[in-house]
Amino acid sequence: MESSENRNALNPASTKLRLPTTYAATATATAPTGLKEISDSQSNARAQMSSIPTKRAANDSAVAPPDAKRKTLVERAGEPIQPKSQLPAPTPTSAFLTGTISGASIVQLANARNANKTTATALPRASSATGHRPTYSSTNPSSFTKSLGPSSRPPVTGLRQPSFNQPTNRSRSISKPRPATSMSSHGPSRDVSVAPTQPAPTQPPNGIDVDERLNEVDAEWKVMKEAFSISLQDKKAMETAVQMAKNQVDTLEAERQKLNERNELLQKEMDALRQQFQQLTLTLERQKMDHEYQLQNKSREHEHEVQELQRKLKQESERLQRINREEKDAFERQCRADLEGEKAKAAKEVRDLRLKLGAEQQDINKSLLEKERELRQLQSQLDDLRSELSQEQKNKRALQEQINEMATTNGKLEARNQGLRAQIDFLESDSKQQSDSFAQIEARLREALEIAENAKQKLIKEETERRILFNKYQELKGNIRVMCRVRPALGKSEGNEAKIMFPDAKTSSAQIEVTGLEEKSSFGNINRKVLPFEFDRVFAPSVHNEEIFDEISQLVQSALDGYNVCIFCYGQTGSGKTYTMSSPDGMIPRATHMIYDTITKLREKSWTYTMEGSFVEVYNEELNDLLDGSNNSKKKLEIRHDDVRKQTTVLNCKTVALDSADKVEMMLKQAQNNRSVAATKANERSSRSHSVFILKLVGENSVTNERCEGTLNLVDLAGSERLKHSQAEGERMKETQSINKSLACLGDVIEALGRGSSHVPYRNSKLTHLLQYSLGGNSKTLMFVMVSPLEAHLKETITSLRFATKVHNTHIGTAKSTKKAIKDRSSES
Ligand SMILES: Nc1ncnc2c1ncn2[C@@H]1O[C@H](COP(=O)(O)OP(=O)(O)O)[C@@H](O)[C@H]1O
Ligand SMILES: [Mg+2]
Known part of the structure; x- marks a missing residue:
């Protein structure tokens, strides 16, 4: 960085410009700070302080006439001094003086010192100091400055001033016409202007005294002389000043030289630095290259290392894999050996078990043979009965034909009778002949009536026998039957379907196979077992209510025949229990319709039936009447058993006489409404209570005076889903x-019945208590196990199927008791 000093030193213009100030400064104190800028006022101040005699000092001496220490111009000239006020107006001498003073050297010097530094400051000061003729100084402030230059020479004031200034003005106005001269102020007589260069004596006297005039001229001359000597002094002073200025210039020159040298030095230094910089840049470049080279080397080395490490890693992983494989093989060998051992053990166990099983199987085979024998006997009995039945049916048909024949014979006889009567009338005359033929006709009529009566008796006997045979057939089928129904999936929104198969769907439709839940084996494998179940009948999802009803219609017939029948629907909520029982084409409406049809037909056979229905709900071990909507007047329902008639009645329960088919639908609707009233969440309530539709059928035969009383119970059980006590409050x-x-309790009762136990725990629950006479004895029970097809319900499905299998297994036991029952019934009949 260059200093301002340097810059100034390098700039000659600035040096030139500041020369006057520098001069003033050096003139006063020769301060070395010549390159600093100094204001005008400063410059003036220094000029005042300066010891060098300045123009001002000279002026002051000239201007201050009252100063006693200083001699006046007149004194110096050795001549009497005229008072200032009497000083003549400027004369041509002043012009001369000006010409003398304004010597070329001074002007040049003044010009060299820059005319810019004006006397503007000096002039007013001078005028104020003198106090004389301010008009002159104000009108010509720069007349002297123009000839001498600034500050170096202050204008001559006081007495001299008019003489200096006026001629100057005049010299300027030579060629111009002069309107008024300064002289005119001295007197009105002086109206002739004087040429500036011409001496006064050449002017015509114009009536003035010559001596006086000479004196004046002398005085002027003296003044001039004085002025001249002062000028000389000034000149000397000026020369001294010039000399000093020269010295100053030399000093400055020397200084400039020095500065130039310094500048050069600095230039050199700068060059050196520049070189150094270039060198450094080069070095840097080289270092950078070196660095990059090193970097590349390093990265190559690094890559090499990485490759080496990768190679090592690969080797290591291969080694580990090898070890792992070896270990695995060893473990597998070990496992295989263990497995072999286990297998051998298991095979031995299997052999033992097989032996045991063989023995057991022999036993079972023996008992099976016995059972088969029994079955064959039963089969033969059944065949006998069937043949008997067909025989009876044939007989019935024959009798029917006989009856028909008799009826025709009867008609014929009737006709003949009429003919005979006519003959009687005709033969009234011959009474003996008439009475003979009359007796003959009467005998024949009696014969015909007898035959007709016999035929009717046979028909009624046949209906009774059909009933017995039908019941025996039902009993052989088993008094407790279990059927399974799988409902269809209602759409994709229900979720995935479980895998359910029906292996014998095309033959006997008795099997169902469910693919169970995922199980983890001891080896950690996950598999799903296929669980087979077998029932009396299995209905696939495609089966409709109509087909289901075909299967249960025989039981409805049994109810009409005077037996107690119970049909249950068991299963989890949503498995289709209500749909099967109470939907518009469910079992309840279908059963009632069938009963109506049958009742109508039986009328021909002298049977008249009455049918009564009631609908109750078992909720929280309490009985509620679903046909009684009036909650307030609800009386407690009570179960009453008639042990003789084997009938149950519910006290305070509303029963509806179902004398038309529409009444059943009305009843179902009412029950549904009452259930809705009973609980806000009807569906929830329905799934948490058992509903029992009780149909009582009483038939009487006017001919035979027979009476039969049967009950059909259609039960929609509560949802069987496992309910945890811990979650309920x-x-x-x-x-x-x-x-x-x-x-x-229902399960227990069925099991006890199956075992033929003497004690059946009916009273353990309200439901079994209510159905007591519809579950044991000669009653017929059908349980539908309802199954949902969804994967989500699989667990409950399996639980339901297992429960149903238990019930189904009691079936064989019931068959045993059936034999007894047959015996019982045969002994009864
Ligand atoms: N066999 C079927 N065919 C068509 N839809 C059925 C069948 N079984 C049940 N559903 C329907 O499945 C749903 C649940 O049946 P629902 O009878 O109310 O079950 P549950 O009484 O066992 O709780 C009902 O929407 C019903 O209509
Ligand atoms: Mg339901």
């Missing part, structure tokens, strides 16, 4: 307990 807890209890 209060009312819910009670509800859960009662559902679990009643379902378990």
Whole structure:
């Protein structure tokens, strides 16, 4: 960086410009700070302080006439001094003086010192100091400055001033016409202007005294002389000043030289630095290259290392894999050996078990043979009965034909009778002949009536026998039957379907196979077992209610024949129990329709039936009447058993006489409404209570005076889904307990019946208590196990199927008791 000093040193213009100031400064104190800028006022101040005699000092000496220390111009000239006021107006001498003073050297010097530094400051000061003729100084402020230059020479004031200034003005106005001269102020007589260069004596006297005039001229001359000597002094002073200025210039020159040298030095230094910089840049470049080279080397090395590490890693992983494989092989060998051992053990166990099983199988085969024998006997009995039945049916047909024949014979006889009567009338005359023929006709009529009566008796006997045979057939089928129904999936929104198969769908439709839940084996494999189940009948999802009803219509017939029948629907909520029982084409409406049809037909056979229906609900071990909407007047329902008639009645329960088919639908609707009133969440309530539709059928035969009383119970059980006590509280807890209890109790009752146990725990729950006479004895029970097809319900499905299998297994036991029952019934009949 260059200093301002340097810059100034390098700039000759600035040096030139500041020369006067520098001069003033050097003149006063020769301060070395010549390159600093100094203001005008500063410059003036220094000029005042300066010891060098300045123009001002000279002026002051000239201007201050009252100063006693200083001699006046007149004194110096050795001549009397005229008072200032009497000083003549400027004369041509002043012009001369000006010409003398304004010597070329001074002007040149002044010009060299820059005329810019004007006397503007000096002039007013001078005028104020003198106090004389301010008009002159104000009108010609720069007349002297123009000839001498600024500050170096202050204008001559006081007495001298008019003489200096006026001629100057005049010299300027030589060629111009002069309107008024300064002289005119001295007197009105002086109206002739004087040429500036011409001496006064050449002017015509114009009436003035010559001596006086000479004196004046002398005085002027003296003044001039004085002025001249002052000028000389000034000149000397000026020369000294010039000399000093020269010295100053030399000093400055020397300084400039020095500065130039310094500048050069600095230039050199700068060059050196520049070189150094270039060198450094080069070095840097080289270092950068070196660095890059090193970097590349390093990265190559690094890559090499990485490759080496990767190679090592690969080797290591291969080694580990090898070890792992070896270990695995060893483990596998070990496992295989273990497995072999286990297998051998298991095979031995299997052999043992097979032996045991063989022995057991022999036993079973023996008993099976016995059973088969029994079955064959039963079969033969059945065949006998069937042949008997067909024989009877044939007989019936023959009798029917006989009856028909008799009827025709009767008609014929009637006709003949009429003919005979006519003959009687005709033969009235011959009475003996007439009475003979009359007796003959009467005998024949009696014969015909006898035959007709016999035929009717035979027909009624046949209906009774059909009933017995039908019942025996039903009993052989088993008094407790279990059927399974799988409902169809209702759409994709229900979720995935479970895998359910029907292996014998095309033949006997008795099997169902469910692919069970995922199980983890001891080896950690996940598999799903296929669980087979077998029932009396299995209905696939495609089966409609119509086909289901075909299967149960025989039981409805049994109810009409005077037996107690119970049809249950068991299964989890949503499996289709209500749909099967109470939907518009469900079992309840279909059963009632069938009963109506049958009743109508039986009228021909002298049977008249009455049918009564009631609908109750078992909820929390309490009975509710679903046909009685008036909640307030609800009386407690009570179960009453008639042990003799084997009939059950529910006290305070509304029964509806179903004398037309529409009444059943009305009844179902009413029950549905009452259920909705009973609970806000009807569906929830319906799934948590058992509903029992009780149909009582009483038939009487006017001819035979026979009477039969049967009950058909259609039960929609509460949802069988497993309910956890831990999750239920209060009312819910009670509800859960009662559902679990009643379902378990139903299972117990069926099991006890199957075992032929002397004690059947009917009273353990309200439901079994209500159905007591419809579950044991000669009653017929059908349980539908309803199954949902969804994967989500699989667990409950399997539970339901297992429960149903238990019930189904009691079936064989029931068959045993059936024999007894047949015996019982045969002994009864
Ligand atoms: N066999 C079927 N065919 C068509 N839809 C059925 C069948 N079984 C049940 N559903 C329907 O499945 C749903 C649940 O049946 P629902 O009878 O109310 O079950 P549950 O009484 O066992 O709780 C109902 O929407 C019903 O209409
Ligand atoms: Mg339901």
